[in-house]
Amino acid sequence: MLHKRGHFGLTWAITLFSLLFLSVILAACTTRTAPAAKPTIKIGVVEPASSPAFVELVKAELNGLKLGFEEADWVVAGRKIELLVEDSEGQPAVALSKAKKLVESDKVQILLGSQNSTEILALIPYVTETKTPTLVAASGTTVQLATKQRSDWYWRISETGPSFPIPEAGYNPKKFGSKGIVVAFDNVWGKEIATVFEYYTKEAGGEIIQKVFVPFNTTDFAPYFAKFDKSANYVYGALFGPPASLIVRQFKEFGLDKQFRLTGGVLLIPEVVNPVIDYAEGLTGSVRYLPALDTNENKKFVQAYTQRFGVGPGLASADAYETAIAIRKALEAIKGDIENRKQDFLNALAQVKFVGPRGPYELDPKYHSYVASGFMFQVQKVNGKNQVVWLKDYPSDKIPISKVTKALGVE
Amino acid sequence: MALTLNGITWSLLLFLMAIGLTIIMGILRILNFAYGAFYMIGAYLAWTVTLKTGNFGLGLLVAMVSIGLLSYVMERGFFRFLPQHLDQVLLSFGFIFILKDVARWAWQGQMGMSPLPFFLKGSILIGGSDFPTYRIAIIAIGLVFALGLWILFEKTRVGAILRAVIEDRPMAEALGINTSPILIFTFLGGGALAGFTGALGQPFTGAYLGVDDLVIMLALVTMVVGGQGKIVGTLAGSVLIGMVDTFGKAFFPQFALFIIAALFTLVLFFKPSGLFGKAE
Numbered sequence: 001m002l003h004k005r006g007h008f009g010l011t012w013a014i015t016l017f018s019l020l021f022l023s024v025i026l027a028a029c030t031t032r033t034a035p036a037a038k039p040t041i042k043i044g045v046v047e048p049a050s051s052p053a054f055v056e057l058v059k060a061e062l063n064g065l066k067l068g069f070e071e072a073d074w075v076v077a078g079r080k081i082e083l084l085v086e087d088s089e090g091q092p093a094v095a096l097s098k099a100k101k102l103v104e105s106d107k108v109q110i111l112l113g114s115q116n117s118t119e120i121l122a123l124i125p126y127v128t129e130t131k132t133p134t135l136v137a138a139s140g141t142t143v144q145l146a147t148k149q150r151s152d153w154y155w156r157i158s159e160t161g162p163s164f165p166i167p168e169a170g171y172n173p174k175k176f177g178s179k180g181i182v183v184a185f186d187n188v189w190g191k192e193i194a195t196v197f198e199y200y201t202k203e204a205g206g207e208i209i210q211k212v213f214v215p216f217n218t219t220d221f222a223p224y225f226a227k228f229d230k231s232a233n234y235v236y237g238a239l240f241g242p243p244a245s246l247i248v249r250q251f252k253e254f255g256l257d258k259q260f261r262l263t264g265g266v267l268l269i270p271e272v273v274n275p276v277i278d279y280a281e282g283l284t285g286s287v288r289y290l291p292a293l294d295t296n297e298n299k300k301f302v303q304a305y306t307q308r309f310g311v312g313p314g315l316a317s318a319d320a321y322e323t324a325i326a327i328r329k330a331l332e333a334i335k336g337d338i339e340n341r342k343q344d345f346l347n348a349l350a351q352v353k354f355v356g357p358r359g360p361y362e363l364d365p366k367y368h369s370y371v372a373s374g375f376m377f378q379v380q381k382v383n384g385k386n387q388v389v390w391l392k393d394y395p396s397d398k399i400p401i402s403k404v405t406k407a408l409g410v411e
Numbered sequence: 412m413a414l415t416l417n418g419i420t421w422s423l424l425l426f427l428m429a430i431g432l433t434i435i436m437g438i439l440r441i442l443n444f445a446y447g448a449f450y451m452i453g454a455y456l457a458w459t460v461t462l463k464t465g466n467f468g469l470g471l472l473v474a475m476v477s478i479g480l481l482s483y484v485m486e487r488g489f490f491r492f493l494p495q496h497l498d499q500v501l502l503s504f505g506f507i508f509i510l511k512d513v514a515r516w517a518w519q520g521q522m523g524m525s526p527l528p529f530f531l532k533g534s535i536l537i538g539g540s541d542f543p544t545y546r547i548a549i550i551a552i553g554l555v556f557a558l559g560l561w562i563l564f565e566k567t568r569v570g571a572i573l574r575a576v577i578e579d580r581p582m583a584e585a586l587g588i589n590t591s592p593i594l595i596f597t598f599l600g601g602g603a604l605a606g607f608t609g610a611l612g613q614p615f616t617g618a619y620l621g622v623d624d625l626v627i628m629l630a631l632v633t634m635v636v637g638g639q640g641k642i643v644g645t646l647a648g649s650v651l652i653g654m655v656d657t658f659g660k661a662f663f664p665q666f667a668l669f670i671i672a673a674l675f676t677l678v679l680f681f682k683p684s685g686l687f688g689k690a691e
Contacts, residue, residue, distance in 0.1 A: 056522075
């Protein structure tokens, strides 16, 4: 039976449309929508990357952080981790403006920095006011951060105050003689180290008979060598960067190794000693980490780091690597809810447990700081070449931060 | 005795650092702040070549030739189009940033100090103390350079022409002196000297990011204290600064940062044109 032409077309259109509409409804009912992805946790890093004294140290720190987060595929508690790095150029004012940019524009939830103590002092009021969890991931810092300039929002996973000279202050009088000379930078860092070292040298029955403070950019130590007290047994160096390498080389070139023993844990870090290793035989010192530590955890770390970056790790690398692990574990403890549980995150940093390349991780909640061990090292000739070696037999206990505050007379 | 020898070593190294800058400023009237960066790149190049080949002399040569060519390209390609001093200074700052970034990229912020040739290693006993042989070599090289430049400038026809150009370039040109080759040679030579000093100085100061800032500051201070464009003045300035700095650090280490600045201020106050400069 034939319909009228118009009715036939309209019927088919309505039928087709209805079928299509039903299909869409059915599809919508059966399709599962993907759950909304959790937002990324952004970690801002403010470091003096272009400052000559810190170039290598900052690079080492960033490598350590990357390795630590790569082990978890950059995902913690179901959230991606992203590092945003800014160069503070070694200037406190620049560090502050970069921190503000990271927190206010880039919306980072955690801030890391700085290896430069003067930059840290500039950041403290801002991070305290904005309640931004901020960590020092690498390098020792002034003890003021744990005392006069203390902030509940600024914690250290590296080291607060110079605890590393303490084991050496006890070692040197026993091994080399009771009289020492200290050569240190003429700044807060150098003076704190000199004070702590002298305090514990006296406690061990020794004596610091001369202290020489040198400018940060010293290239020639010969004028200072000429005035060394000849009755001293050893010279303790508290320097870093190019001047530290230069003093090791010049000490040997001027034949001072025949008269004194050169010591200083910070002179043994790879960035300092490697360019001058041929001049460093006998150099001894205590420090919280060096690649020569002969533990399983450290061997694994050194191998992974070297394979990943083509160079061996240093002190800043190990500090930063453990910072990354501590952050991961603390974030897991609060189920990644950093936005609403900032204080819990910081408290969790003090409660996490693991054994890293620096030894058992321990963080003092009172001083908001990692508690470092002091390992003794020495440059010895091994198979005809100078090499940094761990003196295993010397005690390497954890050094309470209260020992540093006691020596500096601060609390 | 050792302190005096140290002072002389430091003085002559300062002289070598400053003399290239003095000659460029005196003849070309160009203040090239990138001179310190030339030292740094020269130092790094010498370190790298010496490490790879074991040949310290080759490192010296590569540094001299490379930085000489770099300096020539900078003058021919850029500086000669900018007659105004301020423009030249700004341009040289631009080159500083470029060269620093090149050094950062190429050497990754490492510090370098090359091993010395066997005949320059070790030390000599002088006045009861060991004094490094290498520093004696720096003294000898510095003195040879100083004497050679003095003879060139004071006792040769070429030197007379150079002095004429320094004194009054337009008049020299008016008298028929072709100054073009002189200008080219000056920039080539000045750059080569910076590269040579960097190569020679790196076992002493090290090659590292930041050594350029130290070198340009010291070179400028030495040049100003001695008098612009004056060889004898630069030598006198470097000896004055080197000795005061060395003895000052030894006897007053707490004022180490302050010593050179104080000396610079005093000279500028009493004789702004420098010890051997002429008042304008």
